Amino acid sequence: MTFADWISEPVNWFFLAFGLVVLFCGFRVVTAKNVVHAALYLVGALAGTAALFLLLSAEFVAWVLVLVYIGAVIVLFLFGIMITRAPTGLDEGLDSEQKALPALLSAAVFVMMAWASIDAFGTELITSTGSPTATELLGQSLLGRFVIPFEIVGFILLAALVGGITVARRDLTPAEEEERSAV
Amino acid sequence: MVLNQFLILGAALFAMGVYGLLVRRNIVLILLSVELMLNAVNINLIAFESFLVTSQALGQVFAIFVITVAAAEVGIGLAIVLMIFRNRKSANVDDLSLMRW
Known part of the structure; x- marks a missing residue:
């Protein structure tokens, strides 16, 4: 399959458009100098990913x-x-000075994974596009075969929420406690 | 669509997440990089589901589990960051060297 064949399919134009958005936003998430901008670029990356899920006929997961x-x-x-924004400028010194080694390592990770997937799948095509996966099927799967993992994951979420509240809550100082009991 | 176009996109996103995880100093930004990596895994799961078409939509079910666990991770992670910031007046991992030998 040549690149000309690949690009002649309209669905691949959408893939290219959304994929480039995802890659650009992902890159900016890890390089942006402003913390708020990094979080907002993550929105772009996730929105692009949701669009890719729509291309892959996974509508429920996309939404x-x-x-x-x-x-x-x-x-x-x-x-x-x-x-957690410190009173003085936090925006400098956001990154560590050593950037070459992490860049090399992540490039190595990318090359290794890309090589492995090309080696394993070559140009195998995804044929099942067009009709979305029925949400009914997902629901039956979640509450049928996967009901125990589903319950466990729900419990994990509950435990994390309770734990988050407990950890983040500010304990009262002794003076404040006295004040409370006086009222 | 070729399966590999999604797998390579996922690999690129994952590599970016690894880079951010190693380079960033701010804890919130490190958590953002982790989210990027989890997202890359989700792309792979959905792509494989679309490729194999399992009768129970296994890939999508697992993607939903990953999303749920990521939400729990962010909740508890940010609570810990908040607590660290309250105690040490900094959200910088370089400042948290109390237990370093």
Whole structure:
């Protein structure tokens, strides 16, 4: 399969457009000098990923990604950034000085994984595009074969929420406690 | 669509996440890089589901589990960051050297 064959399919134009958005935003997430900008670029990367999921006929997961990540997780991140911003300029010294070694390592990781997938799958085609996966099938799978992992993951979420509240809560100082009991 | 175009995109995103994880100093930005890596894994799972077409949509189910665990991770991670910031007045991993030998 040549590149000309590949690019002649309209679905690949969309892949190219969204994939480039994802790559650019992902790159900016790890290089942006402003913390808030990094979090907002993650929104772009996740939105591009959701669009790719739509191309892969995984509609439910795409909208879950939009709702959970862009709707909730990013807001949580921005909240964390606003709270932990030091009074003096935090924006410098955001990165470590040693950048060559991490860049080399991540390039090595990329080359290794790309080589492995090219070696294993070559130019095998995804044929099942067009009709979206029925959400009914997902629901039956989640509450059928995967009901125990589903319950466990729900419990993990509950435990994480309770733990998060407990960890982040500010304990009262003795003076404040006295004040409370006086009222 | 070729399967490999999604796998290589996922690999590139994962590599960026590794780079961010190693280079960044701010804890919140490190968590952002972890999110990027989890997202790369999700792309792979969905691509394989679309490639293999399992009868129970296994890839999508696993992607949903990954998203759930990522949400839990962010919640508890940011609570810890908040606590560290409150105690040490910094969200910088280089400043957290108390237990370093």
